[in-house]
Amino acid sequence: MVNKGFNYFMPTKLVFGDGVIYGLDELVHGKSLLIISGPFLYNNGTAQKVAEATKIGSVAFFHEIEPNPSCQTVDQAVMIARENKVDVVIGLGGGSAMDVSKMVSCLIDNEGSIFDYYSTGNRTLLPRKTQLICIPTTSGTGSEVTNIGVYTNNETHIKMPFASEFFWPDIALIDPHLTYTLPPHITASTGMDAFCHAIEAYWSVNSNPISDALSIEVIKNIFENIEMAVKEPNNVEARSKMSYASVIAGISFSQTKTTGIHAVSFPLTVDFGASHGLACSITLPAFIRFAYAGRKAKMDYLFSVLGFDSMDAFANRVETLMVDINLPTRLSALNVKESDLDHIVEVSMKAPLIHFTPGTMNEEVLYSLLKSIL
Numbered sequence: 001m002v003n004k005g006f007n008y009f010m011p012t013k014l015v016f017g018d019g020v021i022y023g024l025d026e027l028v029h030g031k032s033l034l035i036i037s038g039p040f041l042y043n044n045g046t047a048q049k050v051a052e053a054t055k056i057g058s059v060a061f062f063h064e065i066e067p068n069p070s071c072q073t074v075d076q077a078v079m080i081a082r083e084n085k086v087d088v089v090i091g092l093g094g095g096s097a098m099d100v101s102k103m104v105s106c107l108i109d110n111e112g113s114i115f116d117y118y119s120t121g122n123r124t125l126l127p128r129k130t131q132l133i134c135i136p137t138t139s140g141t142g143s144e145v146t147n148i149g150v151y152t153n154n155e156t157h158i159k160m161p162f163a164s165e166f167f168w169p170d171i172a173l174i175d176p177h178l179t180y181t182l183p184p185h186i187t188a189s190t191g192m193d194a195f196c197h198a199i200e201a202y203w204s205v206n207s208n209p210i211s212d213a214l215s216i217e218v219i220k221n222i223f224e225n226i227e228m229a230v231k232e233p234n235n236v237e238a239r240s241k242m243s244y245a246s247v248i249a250g251i252s253f254s255q256t257k258t259t260g261i262h263a264v265s266f267p268l269t270v271d272f273g274a275s276h277g278l279a280c281s282i283t284l285p286a287f288i289r290f291a292y293a294g295r296k297a298k299m300d301y302l303f304s305v306l307g308f309d310s311m312d313a314f315a316n317r318v319e320t321l322m323v324d325i326n327l328p329t330r331l332s333a334l335n336v337k338e339s340d341l342d343h344i345v346e347v348s349m350k351a352p353l354i355h356f357t358p359g360t361m362n363e364e365v366l367y368s369l370l371k372s373i374l
């Protein structure tokens with residue numbers, strides 16, 4: 001039942017299906033293309049394949065995207081984009097490449113560096129004229145359908161999200177075929193990142209009836225398909241359903257933002273070298289138990305729709321699933337020690353997202369939650 005008002009805004013055109021990258025020439029509007037990716041997708045020829053499909057004559061590649069992309073990397077890519085007078089940017093890869101493509105496509109039409117706008121920068125981005133297309137090659141981040149990018153300042157080691165109304169990609173092109181070669185550990189961690197997006201959107205204080213419906217659909221699909229996608233990488237149906245779950249989870253949390261799980265993931269990636277998906281999923285079972293207290297009736301509805309008779313049954317199933325796909329559920333797997341917890345709590349509590357978690361969240365509560373999964 002809808003008992004409070006809400007807004008829903010998702011301006012990105014969605015193109016989903018096996019082989020849709022080969023229709024890119026019908027979708028691009030421009031004469032000079034920049035493809036932003038990590039080195040792997042450049043070295044294995046995927047970036048070039050995508051470039052060819054656009055049929056644009058002038059193509060530049062920036063293929064130095066690292067995990068947890070830095071502001072410095074964004075500025076390097078912007079330099080190449082400006083030199084080549086780029087009017088179409090494609091972000092190809094996981095969340096890192098897509099996040100960088102969002103900021104780069106805006107900075108082509110804005111002066112200065114990312115530091116003028118992000119964090120302590122006080123300038124405001126003006127509208128983007130460059131076309132922005134995001135093409136995910138993992139099933140997890142959902143960045144192709146959000147207006148958020150996450151960047152790390154290499155000098156301060158602070159990782160922070162940045163949102164802009166100009167970050168919504170013009171087109172999100174999801175071709176499940178691109179995920180078929182993902183190794184099992186990445187399929188597992190990125191897939192559980194999508195699970196976190198869905199359940200955080202569901203329990204968020206910002207949730208709305210549409211994001212709720214989408215989140216339930218995502219969680220059901222991930223329960224049914226992630227293990228198959230991890231253990232049988234060539235299972236076309238499981239791969240396709242995970243791509244679908246990932247983008248739908250992205251649409252869901254694009255409206256609500258994420259919550260405590262993602263706030264805690266920031267120090268776990270920056271200071272303990274965990275991948276984003278791992279840093280999120282490792283606290284998932286503990287956060288399910290915590291968030292339940294603040295959202296009882298709503299969570300009970302989710303459990304019953306999915307066929308679980310209690311919160312414990314649901315949380316245990318999530319934990320078993322993670323063990324089955326070789327994901328850790330204890331912080332010690334990331335070499336986190338009790339003496340590190342104060343720092344993790346301090347950094348996490350600075351992320352505004354943490355306050356979208358239902359229930360009372362403060363330093364003491366977060367400390368004991370993390371201690372329970374050391």
Ligand SMILES: [Fe+2]
Pocket residue numbers: 141193194197262276280
């Ligand atoms: Fe995430």
